[in-house]
Amino acid sequence: MQLPSRWLHRNPVPRGTSPTGSPRRRRLAWAAPAVALALVGGALAPAGRASQPAGPRVAAHHGHPRVQHALDVLTGQDGFPGALVEVRGAHGGRWTGRSGVAELGSRRPVPLRGRFRIGSVTKTFVATVVLQLAAEHRVRLDAPIGRYLPGLVAGNGNDGRTVTVRELLQHTSGLPDYVDDLPLMGEQFVQDRFRHYRPRQLLALALAHPPLFAPGARWSYSNTNYLLAGLLIERVTGHPYGVEIGRRILRPLGLRHTVVPGDSAEIPGPHAHGYLPVDQGGGERLVDITRINPSWSWAAGEMVSTTSDIDRFFAGLLGGRLLPPAQLAEMTRAVPAEQDWDQYPGASYGLGLERLPLSCGGTAWGHGGDIHGFATRAWTTPDGRQVALSLTLARIVPTPTILRDIRSAIDVALCDH
Helix, strand or coil: CCCCCCECCCCCCCCCECCCCCECCCCCCCCCCCCCCCCCCCCCEECCHHHCCCCCECCCCCCCHHHHHHHHHHHCCCCCCEEEEEEECECECEEEEEEEECCCCCCCECCCCCEEECHHHHHHHHHHHHHHHHHCCCCCCCCEHHHCCCCCCEECCEECCCCEHHHHHHCCCCCCCHHHHCCCCHHHHHHHCCCCCCHHHHHHHHHCCCCCCCCCCCCCCCCHHHHHHHHHHHHHHCCCHHHHHHHHHHHHHCCCCCECCCCCCCCCCCECCCEEEEEECCEEEEEECCCCCHHHCHHHHCCEECHHHHHHHHHHHHCCCCCCHHHHHHHCCCEECCCCCCCCCCCEECCCCEEEECCCCCEEEEEEEEECCEEEEEEECCCCCEEEEEEECCCEECCHHHHHHHHHHHHHHHHCC
């Protein structure tokens, strides 16, 4: 879940209104010229598709022609510039597929081992580290965050003495989302895309608003929760949260192509390009937004990875390599999640993990992530089937049709044995 899967995250529209101005709770949605760029998960439809040259199609693999077709729909009629997927079977076997182009205006295909910004999939890494600290008896899930970060969450009715660590990880804290107050769209973001943000600076944006509801009363996705989770890791360990992710997750699992970039604007290694639509004199231009300073998303969504590394991470996590059974059980205790653009009907949310039902029966665990130029979806079933999907963004607005096509790609990958 999930720029705004939530731009990272969420639609930057006035609090309490819809993108069209109608009163309602803000939905997490993603990227769009007229609506908003989304960081984590969503439904999209192209605007001005004709101006986006169709890229070369990669021949369907004998084992996954339906998955290949789903990719071709996303980069064809749905207008995504490029798509990359890795599918793993329950009993071994791996297939990587791609469609579209790495860069608009070229015929270069999406690199099969390409790296990309993973947006809010970062949250699952962060939650895993917090749960490891819980297993080490250094953090208590049901203790208030104020115990570890005294006085930090305060003002306008927000109170760290009443918000627990569990509520942060599960998005039931009621804390406002700082993303709503950031200039993440249009020319202003293009001009400021290399700006450095400090976590506490971002937190102050959220705490300038009253809470959405009493802690634990309901579910509402807020990137502010994971700013605090990152600060918690740093306070308890004495190390940057990215160092702890590297020490506790990346190195043990051999995730050599996954990085916590900090202020680095580069995506290291081969990668496709993502775009941001910007108004220009009554028209619109697409700006290559591949290079940005991701510090504005910090522990809520700044990481870079590959489809292979993401699949290995979720296999290791759900296979018990990163957490003891008790903490993994806590992570997978899910609560109903309100339906947003990027969610399946019946989806629920654990501690940094989403659960969704599949058309073939059963469920899958994972997370979505959207950030400027890139959208990621990663899901793993209890019996070991996996899919990691990366899409590059361009002229996209939320529509039910595109949501259906993204769901279809994921569902086919996990259900088409």
